[in-house]
Amino acid sequence: MQMLRFTLPLLAGLLLTACSSEPIKKPVKGENFNSAELGQTASNRMANLAMRDNLASLQTLLDKLYRRNPSQWRNGGHDSRETAVHQIMQAIRLNQPLPQLGKVRSTAALTTAFDPQFTGDRAGTLVFGLGSMLVDVYGGRTELYLVHGLNAQQLENAAYNVEVAAWLLGQRKNADGSLMLLANEISPQQRNLSFEREMSKIMARLELLAEVSDEKVRRSAIDFGQSLLAAPLLQFIPVQAATSAVPAP
Template identity: 25%
Template sequence: MTGCASSHSTQTNNGGISRLAKSDVDEVIEIHQKAVMRDLKKLMVKLYKRNPNLRYDREIRTIKESVDLTFSRRFDFNYPEYKTIKRPTDIVRLALDEHYQGDRVLAFIVGLRKMLMASYDNHSEFFYLTSIDQQKLYNSARNIEIAAWLLAKNNDKDGNLLILSDSVSDETRNLSYQRLIGRMIATQDNLALIISQKTGRILKTFVVRAASLVFLPI
């Protein structure tokens, strides 16, 4: 009885201290981060279902198991095939390089996940003294737009999409990918605006143009 009471008291105190160390904005940041990561995970599931032959572990795991494994690893997990690549957005570009022979979906999602985490300064918990840059959040939203455009347009030498998503020419249009990606963009944009208003810092806005798809720095 004493041991149980003591354990409960410790848990309550730790939870209370954790809550006291967070502002309302900190909790809003964590909610947005969880939301964008949840949608990124859903996107990975959808892309694997659409591109079953691209999955590197299709012979030993289900799609759910494969996706769960990816997201159970830390965002900075050292994948050997990307170890020489310094910028997360270069992993996204690798996924959509015609000459790449690896799991394109994995590279696309890993690159986006690393890029998104960088926009949160690689934090997964936020407290009073945890800083976050609204410009990085805004830039990450534009980078998602660029990644989505590349996903929809990059073909092999025969004109076939490297990663299938929305639809191909003879199929009924499937807009669920656009809605999911659009929600991720909105999540990052909304949080960038919240932080900008909280800190009084001005956001530098950009228009993504198809003619010059350059990923923005994070």
């Protein structure tokens, strides 16, 4: 897969370039144990963490778009920016339709968001399209378990669609020449690439998942072979050795 070699350097470059806000060092902190994890493989867990972070990136992206384009959440009939973000992200997480879009979702919603004739909430439609597309790739869910798997080509296609959406976000214009959605900005006064950065994160995660999913069968065979090779090295420990290690009272 070719896109990964371009996406990861792009992501690294964006993280090093000046943005509207300074980079924040984030500590690594795993989630607390959940009994549901007993029904997940290592690859399931990796995919679930990727979905969690992709949804967080989409929420950040949506909030940023609404801040730069406040008319958009009003076009969607919402009372506030916060209400709009909550409703759209909730619809994505629960795999539900948006009332204002009807049955339109996934790539159809992405097309609608950049349709010159569309007069609704472009920002919300764009993010809902991206989010519902990711949920579709996961089989209509946001968490995977033992019986679930991912299709490498579908992940690759999703990463490509995110890249196309990122390009359109900076290129598609209205009839008067103005951008349909204000996002990235490079000017003498400001250099803001935070929108591109969030979308690049999503692309990178999808690309990595595609690579891992493509190797899943081969890795399973290798793991099985390694377990056979390691079996002769296993030895019983003499009982005396175990008891002697216990300190005297």
